[in-house]
Amino acid sequence: xxxxxxxxxxxxxxxxxxxxxxxxxxxxxxxxxxxxxxxxxxxxxxxxxxxxxxxxxxxxxxxxxxxxxx
Amino acid sequence: xxxxxxxxxxxxxxxxxxxxxxxxxxxxxxxxxxxxxxxxxxxxxxxxxxxxxxxxxxxxxxxxxxxxxxxxxxxxxxxxxxxxxxxxxxxxxxxxxxxxxxxxxxxxxxxxxxxxxxxxxxxxxxxxxxxxxxxxxxxxxxxxxxxxxxxxxxxxxxxxxxxxxxxxxxxxxxxxxxxxxxxxxxxxxxxxxxxxxxxxxxxxxxxxxxxxxxxxxxxxxxxxxxxxxxxxxxxxxxxxxxxxxxxxxxxxxxxxxxxxxxxxxxxxxxxxxxxxxxxxxxxxxxxxxxxxxxxxxxxxxxxxxxxxxxxxxxxxxxxxxxxxxxxxxxxxxxxxxxxxxxxxxxxxxxxxxxxxxxxxxxxxxxxxxxxxxxxxxxxxxxxxxxxxxxxxxxxxxxxxxxxxxxxxxxxxxxx
Numbered sequence: 001x002x003x004x005x006x007x008x009x010x011x012x013x014x015x016x017x018x019x020x021x022x023x024x025x026x027x028x029x030x031x032x033x034x035x036x037x038x039x040x041x042x043x044x045x046x047x048x049x050x051x052x053x054x055x056x057x058x059x060x061x062x063x064x065x066x067x068x069x070x
Numbered sequence: 071x072x073x074x075x076x077x078x079x080x081x082x083x084x085x086x087x088x089x090x091x092x093x094x095x096x097x098x099x100x101x102x103x104x105x106x107x108x109x110x111x112x113x114x115x116x117x118x119x120x121x122x123x124x125x126x127x128x129x130x131x132x133x134x135x136x137x138x139x140x141x142x143x144x145x146x147x148x149x150x151x152x153x154x155x156x157x158x159x160x161x162x163x164x165x166x167x168x169x170x171x172x173x174x175x176x177x178x179x180x181x182x183x184x185x186x187x188x189x190x191x192x193x194x195x196x197x198x199x200x201x202x203x204x205x206x207x208x209x210x211x212x213x214x215x216x217x218x219x220x221x222x223x224x225x226x227x228x229x230x231x232x233x234x235x236x237x238x239x240x241x242x243x244x245x246x247x248x249x250x251x252x253x254x255x256x257x258x259x260x261x262x263x264x265x266x267x268x269x270x271x272x273x274x275x276x277x278x279x280x281x282x283x284x285x286x287x288x289x290x291x292x293x294x295x296x297x298x299x300x301x302x303x304x305x306x307x308x309x310x311x312x313x314x315x316x317x318x319x320x321x322x323x324x325x326x327x328x329x330x331x332x333x334x335x336x337x338x339x340x341x342x343x344x345x346x347x348x349x350x351x352x353x354x355x356x357x358x359x360x361x362x363x364x365x366x367x368x369x370x371x372x373x374x375x376x377x378x379x380x381x382x383x384x385x386x387x388x389x390x391x392x393x394x395x396x397x398x399x400x401x402x403x404x405x406x407x408x409x410x411x412x413x414x415x416x417x418x419x420x421x422x423x424x425x426x427x428x429x430x431x432x433x434x435x436x437x438x439x440x441x442x443x444x445x446x447x448x449x450x451x452x453x454x455x456x457x458x459x460x461x462x463x464x465x466x467x468x469x470x471x472x473x474x475x476x477x478x479x480x481x482x483x484x485x
Contacts, residue, residue: 018457019339026332038328038331
């Protein structure tokens with residue numbers, strides 16, 4: 001799963017509103033910290049579980065208002 | 071003390087702060103109000119309803135208890151009328167307490183600032199949004215009936231912000247409320263200070279202050295204050311303080327520094343939203359054109375001009391002590407966030423004047439990046455172009471009154 005989270009955040013930056021990534025961070029904070037992931041420090045090497053990736057992708061899609069590409 | 075539209079508003083010019091019934095009041099617009107509430111509610115790991123409602127009850131109870139005493143309202147009808155007048159004067163909408171008794175009842179209204187703003191800004195809500203009003207009614211009922219804070223529970227079953235709803239409804243019962251009860255802190259400790267000198271001869275700050283604070287910016291028959299392209303409210307500084315800081319503390323309690331790092335950008339972003347919409351609207355207004363623009367010659371003058379207006383909002387004494395297109399320094403005395411923090415929680419461990427931080431950056435982005443002088447439309451696309459790009463201005467705290475410094479200050483520069 002390395003790099004997938006990074007792609008989601010990049011997609012959000014490109015397609016979302018100002019502050020959408022900040023909103024995502026607060027919405028999924030308990031889940032990301034369970035896997036010791038800090039969304040502000042995600043790199044292409046950051047790995048996460050498929051469950052978390054799916055949750056973050058869903059939240060990103062909802063915030064941006066369009067489906068986040070897999 | 072100066073009376074405005076029959077309410078005893080105290081204009082404390084020495085501190086650039088305004089008070090009504092002992093509660094510090096500040097101007098803010100519907101963009102800021104809804105953005106802040108939504109940001110707090112985005113944090114699903116925080117049970118925010120109890121403090122979003124409780125903070126409103128806190129300030130309404132304190133303010134109305136004081137005003138009832140001050141205005142010598144001995145009978146219930148006078149007290150109800152006073153509460154209704156304060157609410158609509160403030161721009162929150164309209165309330166009619168006549169159908170409520172000491173045991174409660176049902177109140178409905180077709181006018182709600184929060185509901186209308188939410189609907190206009192975000193579309194139909196999936197749940198009632200008037201948590202502020204729910205708390206305000208509870209606090210007001212306690213004040214009207216000489217009962218302790220927390221003696222009235224308010225349910226909000228329907229809301230204008232939701233599809234197909236024509237009125238907001240509130241069910242009031244004389245049973246213990248489930249919200250968090252806070253002790254009101256009022257004005258807090260203000261400093262004895264003089265104005266910092268600032269390098270601008272083309273802005274008559276005192277003249278602007280006197281002119282803007284004399285404008286009739288009060289609620290109309292629907293309890294709205296449409297001005298400068300936004301809907302203004304005379305809101306409670308300590309409501310904003312309480313809900314923002316409770317969110318922050320909750321996040322820190324649960325997640326430590328990461329909780330703080332996640333919440334802070336949202337509170338600063340709320341300041342950007344405020345500056346963009348309210349300051350942008352002001353700098354495009356006929357009042358600005360008539361009162362301030364004629365003497366402005368440079369972009370720096372525009373910064374000083376809007377700072378002069380900010381001094382009229384009840385936020386504390388603002389000064390831009392150094393301004394260029396490269397950077398600026400903003401010094402704020404008695405900023406309401408710091409004063410409120412210290413009164414509520416003691417000295418802060420980190421700077422926490424987030425609204426001021428975002429607003430200072432917003433001013434610089436509007437003037438130097440957005441060329442507000444050319445009167446651009448204040449669209450979402452324009453907002454994105456100002457605040458998303460990598461060369462946007464951002465504010466860094468230099469001093470924090472909340473932490474015990476003499477002032478709050480920021481350096482604003484391009485990121």
